[in-house]
Amino acid sequence: MDNLLTDLRQQFPADRIQESASAKAAFQSDGLTAFAVQPRAIIVPRTSDEVVQAVQWCNKHSVPFVARGSGTSLSGGSLPHAEGIVIALNRLNRILSVDLPNRLAVVEPGVINSKLTTAVEHAGLYYAPDPSSQHVCTIGGNVAFNSGGAHCLKYGMTSNHVMAMKMVLGDGEVLQVGPRMGEPLGPDLLGLMVGSEGLLGIALEITVKLMPKPESFHTVLAGYRSLQDAGAAVATIISSGLLPAAMEIMDHLSMQAATAGVGATYPAGVAAVLIVELDGSQEAVAEERILLDRLLAETGATEVIVAANAEERASIWKGRKSVFSAVGRLTPDFIVQDGVVPRSKLGYALQRIEELSQAAGIPVANVFHAGDGNLHPLIMFDGRKAGELHRSEELAAQIVQLCIDLGGSITGEHGVGMEKRQFLAGMFDEASIECMRRVRLACDPLEISNRGKMFPDAEAPSLGMYGLHPLEAAGIASRM
């Protein structure tokens, strides 16, 4: 290895390579998962040519690599490989061009999601995909995991907003994917790449759609007597034909977290709140609001708070988006889950999660993209207490299995990554997984691009579902 690193140092200016113990520690984990693996070194390229050079160097020496933006993956997706290097894309953070008439922007992968909107809002435009981590996460990471967000209900996931990409495949080839003008033509390589979790290559330049900011918003917070009632309301609203921009549910624990974290306030005495946002022209919103009011009343909303202005709207969203980070105020440790159930089964799924939670003696907070049926149970535990970690992991696995059993998905937007490799076979038949692997080999014959992720039996560090056991042993569990 020393020889290899010596060679690496000769290829790049000194400030591009980090090898210190503190640097390796800074890159050992990601997001809210507790996996921790230290890389051999970190490369911090300044140009896309340097990224290509790094990938080609990895190919020459069969060294695994993982591209990393802000490291906000919630599935261990940007975890380093112990034999590999990290290619940190944070300095590739330039907005390369903005084409206002055609509503397109070309960005480097390290651009922070919300900074793109900041750069174009003077023209009445915005970038629609809005993960809760949008002020931190990078568009490159969003592309790798096809990230969603509260407003993806109406506006679609990242894949609906990426029009083209320049990228480097795992084997070091540089190519432009995505036909011009977004017209589909031939095998859809662009669609293949978005969401492939870094296993096929690295995005270098990303062309994204910009959208006109809606003229008008109507944002309400509706209180319900039970979480199940709120879940059932979502199915009713969608069945009515109404397509809100966003529909989110927070249960009482999530509300507590948001109150503790950012001082958000909620109606007293409700078990859950449903946030519904309508957007569009003033006329359309006014029209839809009448229907929404009726539906909220019919589904048993006990209190409906309407955001009177942009500040109140921002405040509702600030509370909602703070939950993942704020829940740490209520519990020493937690696991964020991410699963999907058919909307028609939301009420039942929430009831089963509550039952599983009680049986395990582990509280679960629920805050989620209800319109998509995309659950985000927050499993709250204290890793210092004997057995709690183990029971929490079991509970998380039971919830994932519940999603599979109900005909849903093991992930809505956080990806498979390291966390859910063993569940992939619950979603796809063997021939599909084999086909994915062959496609991977077509792009990355050495399987060095984000090696060890997604595929269940790939060579990889042997970590538990949450990687907690090795960390617990190392006393790191409580930093989750």
Added chain:
Amino acid sequence: MDNLLTDLRQQFPADRIQESASAKAAFQSDGLTAFAVQPRAIIVPRTSDEVVQAVQWCNKHSVPFVARGSGTSLSGGSLPHAEGIVIALNRLNRILSVDLPNRLAVVEPGVINSKLTTAVEHAGLYYAPDPSSQHVCTIGGNVAFNSGGAHCLKYGMTSNHVMAMKMVLGDGEVLQVGPRMGEPLGPDLLGLMVGSEGLLGIALEITVKLMPKPESFHTVLAGYRSLQDAGAAVATIISSGLLPAAMEIMDHLSMQAATAGVGATYPAGVAAVLIVELDGSQEAVAEERILLDRLLAETGATEVIVAANAEERASIWKGRKSVFSAVGRLTPDFIVQDGVVPRSKLGYALQRIEELSQAAGIPVANVFHAGDGNLHPLIMFDGRKAGELHRSEELAAQIVQLCIDLGGSITGEHGVGMEKRQFLAGMFDEASIECMRRVRLACDPLEISNRGKMFPDAEAPSLGMYGLHPLEAAGIASRM
């Protein structure tokens, strides 16, 4: 070959194999293109297992195959390979299941597009993608070419409506692509398959979205003094933020064709008509109509005819959708082109096409999906006149090149097929084409699935851009 066919006959019941000269002649061409290649034999499976068996037999004996539905390809996409067999999917025409609450249907690939709507309209639902050939073409073919249609402006192409597929890869492996619930997860194999023109495998069961039929329609036929004015109106309407369900342009030759073909009537003295359809709730349509009326007036519409009822609406669409088949009444021969230009360049592109047409002395009718910038020039000629065929082919190539030069696409919805292989390199860089080829090899290592299509230098029958020369020699050109 005799031995091979003998073996084939032993694998299938006699009524599954067709080898007569008349059968081979019936399968030698497709759609409106003039390519003609006869296959060695045609297999007509009755079940998806028989399709798999046929593909596996082809692999065992390295025999190229092409899956074919109704053969309405407009790019030679379903043309047989001279050394290969046709797998005709017409008997796989069952709607396997309809799930009304979740608005999904599972169909076999040979189901005729419009028959799916017929089967579900009692429940207020329909299948949205509507190619002009929808009463003839199959959903399997739509999947292979990611077909569009007039209403794809608002509702998207076939790829936006396919949720999952059971398929057989080129190598004979059977797999289920597409995550359950449409939740994106991992490399998007489903997206990769849709639009891959039969080069990766054959769809066996297709799960598609059904949509609620809009409550209300507003369909207008607006006359313009020039084709360029109509083209410019489209850019203005889209820029206004209005998103009609469809926006189609017909020029005077197309109107003549529709009048001759199905008796359609158009305002007197206009050079072009713009068909605009709004749909949605009554309130939304009423609201949008006010804006549309203003925009049509501002863009110089000289006459606006509003469909007063469902019959008049159907009549407008019948005229529009008849043009491809009706244009044969105006000219002995024609070539249907399919290209895309940015909407902002529509007016300029139409003017250039007119200039190219005049320079060549070959009339061009224009009827097209204007909202998408998707041109369908109909190049009208008489193959019996010396040199006309050659000049028409040159003109078609000039129009394709114009689309490339304007930053558009060589195909909007008809595909690359046999027709446009040599233009692929105008759309994608070498590394992209190589990546597509490697993905193809991952699914079909013998490259027998629709061999000879899409890739520019693949082994294939040597036909001209339109395959007209060999046909002209054989006296078939006039059947186009």
